Amino acid sequence: MKGDLISMNSEKYKRQYFMPPEECLDWARKEYITKAPDWCSVDLRDGNQALIIPMSLDEKVEFFKYLVKVGFKEIEVGFPAASETEYTFLRTLIEQDLIPDDVTIQVLTQAREHIIKRTFEALKGAKRAIVHVYNSTSLAQREQVFKKSKEEILKIATDGAKLLKKLADETEGNFQFEYSPESFTGTEVEYALEVCNAVLDIWKPSPDWKVIINLPVTVQLSMTHVYASQIEYMSKHMKYRDSVVLSIHPHNDRGCGVADTELALLAGADRVEGTLFGNGERTGNVDIVTVALNMYSHGVDPNLDFSNLPELTKNYERLTRMNVYERQPYSGKLVFAAFSGSHQDAIAKGMHWIDDRHPDYWSVPYLPIDPKDIGREYESDVIRINSQSGKGGIGYVLEENFGFHIPGKMREDVGYTVKDVSDKQHRELVPKDILDVFKTVYVNISSPIALKECHFIQKDGGIEAEISLEKSGVDKLYHGRGNGRLDAVSNALQRHSDLDYSIVSYQEHALTVGSNSKACSYVAIQKPNGTVVWGAGIHEDIITASVLALISAVNRIQ
Ligand SMILES: CC(=O)SCCNC(=O)CCNC(=O)[C@H](O)C(C)(C)COP(=O)(O)OP(=O)(O)OC[C@H]1O[C@@H](n2cnc3c(N)ncnc32)[C@H](O)[C@@H]1OP(=O)(O)O
Numbered sequence: 001m002k003g004d005l006i007s008m009n010s011e012k013y014k015r016q017y018f019m020p021p022e023e024c025l026d027w028a029r030k031e032y033i034t035k036a037p038d039w040c041s042v043d044l045r046d047g048n049q050a051l052i053i054p055m056s057l058d059e060k061v062e063f064f065k066y067l068v069k070v071g072f073k074e075i076e077v078g079f080p081a082a083s084e085t086e087y088t089f090l091r092t093l094i095e096q097d098l099i100p101d102d103v104t105i106q107v108l109t110q111a112r113e114h115i116i117k118r119t120f121e122a123l124k125g126a127k128r129a130i131v132h133v134y135n136s137t138s139l140a141q142r143e144q145v146f147k148k149s150k151e152e153i154l155k156i157a158t159d160g161a162k163l164l165k166k167l168a169d170e171t172e173g174n175f176q177f178e179y180s181p182e183s184f185t186g187t188e189v190e191y192a193l194e195v196c197n198a199v200l201d202i203w204k205p206s207p208d209w210k211v212i213i214n215l216p217v218t219v220q221l222s223m224t225h226v227y228a229s230q231i232e233y234m235s236k237h238m239k240y241r242d243s244v245v246l247s248i249h250p251h252n253d254r255g256c257g258v259a260d261t262e263l264a265l266l267a268g269a270d271r272v273e274g275t276l277f278g279n280g281e282r283t284g285n286v287d288i289v290t291v292a293l294n295m296y297s298h299g300v301d302p303n304l305d306f307s308n309l310p311e312l313t314k315n316y317e318r319l320t321r322m323n324v325y326e327r328q329p330y331s332g333k334l335v336f337a338a339f340s341g342s343h344q345d346a347i348a349k350g351m352h353w354i355d356d357r358h359p360d361y362w363s364v365p366y367l368p369i370d371p372k373d374i375g376r377e378y379e380s381d382v383i384r385i386n387s388q389s390g391k392g393g394i395g396y397v398l399e400e401n402f403g404f405h406i407p408g409k410m411r412e413d414v415g416y417t418v419k420d421v422s423d424k425q426h427r428e429l430v431p432k433d434i435l436d437v438f439k440t441v442y443v444n445i446s447s448p449i450a451l452k453e454c455h456f457i458q459k460d461g462g463i464e465a466e467i468s469l470e471k472s473g474v475d476k477l478y479h480g481r482g483n484g485r486l487d488a489v490s491n492a493l494q495r496h497s498d499l500d501y502s503i504v505s506y507q508e509h510a511l512t513v514g515s516n517s518k519a520c521s522y523v524a525i526q527k528p529n530g531t532v533v534w535g536a537g538i539h540e541d542i543i544t545a546s547v548l549a550l551i552s553a554v555n556r557i558q
């Protein structure tokens, strides 16, 4: 029942897409994408046309170079008839010989005579180019924008195709053609096929001169399986199929750009047009970084190099004035970050498992790929500490950054201490903060008792300790005897005070990070009521480190 306050009304909507006329579900039986498609970046065209401030000439040149560096072999560089900058950019690429031999540029034009002519003018001197022509074919565009019949819309496409052929014949250069029935997802599938086949009949492609037919998700109107079925239908029924590169161009209106791309590849698509980080009209074009790295995580080489994704992200943000969302797959600042304790624990154990067993494949819980492969750092990107964190993650930070191998039981104690600081201060703690907390609370604690000196002699099969301690500004000597040095010191301490405890844990190791000449010891003492208190000591001398750890624990009792 609709209440007075509800102003949304789903009844005003109906589905605007068209299912293919026969069942097309072969794609559903395929499990994963087994080889990289041909990639075409449309950052400099579709991405650029969606920016608040389109890129300047210099910015486009710089962006083009990054796309080449990433490994794109086809790059849609613009809509040369759109503006002076677009035109000049294309001329700059050609005249300054900025296009590598293994890269083909692509330009977009509407199927309108003067725009196609202007496009060919802009292409003069290009050794090679893909000329991409489009017109809208959807029911909505036919009825509302063009007010033309199906036959008239088909004629726009075929007239455009004829003009491309004519001008390409008259212009020096190696031209490949691409046709897009724009707004394909709102077009009756059989009609889209008829238009594409009519264009192909004009171009008459061959295996040596293939034509690209691009079936865009201009606007995402359906669930992903519908698009997959549409692509499968088009692939099965398209004429000259062996001479056609079947391309897709998903947008992301329903948030399914990546899913559409992946299922369309299963359904027979050969080529993907998209952008870095999913920039593009409205909700964007498909994010090629995500599709490529999804493939990579399945063990398939995407043929694109994202090994320094943080740098690419930074340059992209600078040049487009857009922000990459923190949770954008692979590239977002937080996408490898684990704040929560159980995730951190599993990641830390997984990383040790990888290190210890040296497996030749990656498998770490919560990390679908190795962050290092794309230039991310475990230390700063993965384990991040706040009040949701746990002993595993906090111990991992202290170990990886500062070399402390804190005993398992002590980790729990340190974990609660550290997360409590984050909780009270209501902020994330960086590794240096965590080190500060650890040192302030546990290490070389010298109040109320401070160690001044300590000497040992071996006597009558045991060890005698003489320790000089300062308490309340007064130095005093204490003597004790035990089986070992620590035992002797502990007995000295207990004989001359009202302290009552027993040592229940002792561990030590060399500190290999930061200072390689120091040792760290950890001591746990237990009071008669069962309470366990930990202390740590750091010193050049391993014995002194252990005495400092004991005194730290004793001081923490008081
Ligand atoms: C889905 C996409 O991303 S498609 C790419 C869209 N990108 C852009 O449009 C960016 C660049 N575009 C431009 O700079 C301009 O639109 C231009 C230079 C191409 C054309 O500008 P203008 O001549 O001012 O016309 P405008 O863009 O308003 O186009 C409207 C006319 O083109 C027609 N038209 C639009 N697309 C097409 C097409 N693909 N084929 C044929 N005619 C078309 C419209 O029906 C309309 O015709 P009308 O004048 O008879 O009413």
Ligand SMILES: CC(C)C(=O)C(=O)O
Pocket (backbone or CB within 6 Å): 046, 108, 134, 180, 182, 183, 214, 216, 217, 218, 219, 249, 251
């Ligand atoms: C020009 C076409 C391919 C386009 O950008 C779209 O349909 O989204």
Ligand SMILES: [Mg+2]
Pocket (backbone or CB within 6 Å): 046, 216, 218, 249, 251, 281, 285
């Ligand atoms: Mg588009």
